[in-house]
Amino acid sequence: MTELVICDVKEKVCTFTLNRPDKLNALNAESFRQIAAQLDHIDMSDIRCVLLKGAGRSFCAGHDLDDLASGAEAGLIERLEAGVIERLATLPVPFVAAVQGHCYTGGLELVLAADIIIASADAKFADTHAKWDLVPVWGLTQRLQRRVGRAKAMEMMFTSRTYSGEEALAMGLANICVPADELESETKRLCRDILANSRRSNCAMKKLMADTDNLPLAAGLAWELYHSEGHGPEMQAHIEAARGQSRRR
Template sequence: MSNMVLIERKAGYAIVTLNRPEALNALSDRLRADLNAAMRSLAEDGDVRVVILTGSGRAFCAGLDLKEIAEKGFPKFGDADLADPVRSVASFPGPVIVAVNGHAITGGFELALAGDVILASENASFADTHARVGAMPGWGLSQRLSRLIGVNRAKELSLTCRFVPAQEAERWGIVNRVVEPDRLLETAEEMAQAMLATAPGMIERLKAVIDDGYLLTLGEGLALEGERAQRFNEGARPA
């Protein structure tokens, strides 16, 4: 793995940093492959239960590398994309805390939305510029964003390509919390430690039932919760 993705392992969690600041952490083929490999490695590491994902420099991630696309064309999407960074983040079994330190643009916005909690520094911003670039989203932005903030607001952002500052993103429900830039990682680490202080295995189970139930109707989701509660709680004792 190159130094485009940095991994810092700590007690129970890891900090993953996109490290291509000279290109605003744009997702080149190499960076995408390295991030995918990093997330797969951490998912297989039983000592890492929470991941903090952030970017180096003044951007979280500027999306796909447009210079590379001009030479090679767009990457494959869906099942054909074996280095899909969004899928690798979303499929991590434990919580992923995304610490957005600057711009999260288009593919970078999609990457942020793949996390479970989004923290943003005061100088962060979010934008969907697919319409301006002339490309269709392939990593879930057209579906995840509308479910998060509502169809009309999602259409406004995608059809105008305007940048949403951190404070507005918090009001709209895109981010969980806005913090001072020099406290972003500290806040993310405090949140990771709070998650790790819970009963063993519970953050993974609760993430799974919330995510799985969200894909169902309310009635189906309640039934799913009941089934898993019955199966797990039969032999469980309060911690």
């Protein structure tokens, strides 16, 4: 079977690579089945960061139109796909997406599951559901407005306009935008920065943010106060190491 999504674990980073470069990594039902199977077999306890990227010149051109036209996406299949995106969105560890070239519609819905999006300047973000007489089922209407704000989300959805990596950065869709030839190196640097910090802290902070999503400020502050995991077992060692470095200077 062709690997439509390649999963590779190296140095505590789990990398998913969309692998249909001849189709600009368009998503079909089998793509989601493979991601689901890979997630089932990963030992996440040893992973500190998850990276999602696309092979070739594009991240993802969207939902495979041939798959849509065949009727393969009805009912249970749609729920499977939405469920896989939700599994990615709720990963316990930091989740990074690197975007080059096209990131359209279904690809945009997929990338919105990430905690941090790094884009190349030549990236092209767009939602084209309305262009094809489609309505999202993978979470776009919910995640996009939480990422860029309600007004900008409606602009993107109602017009089907295309936005560059720099425009995505300006609106808050992307966290980082870099020249195309620096995307790979900057993505590696970002993942190294995450790996340099406490896995326990990163996971706990991500969970606190998820648990308090949309709570009023006072309720969120109270939740953090009483549910924070606080000091970890490695804290004292880090403090002593920092003191040692300071004394040597």
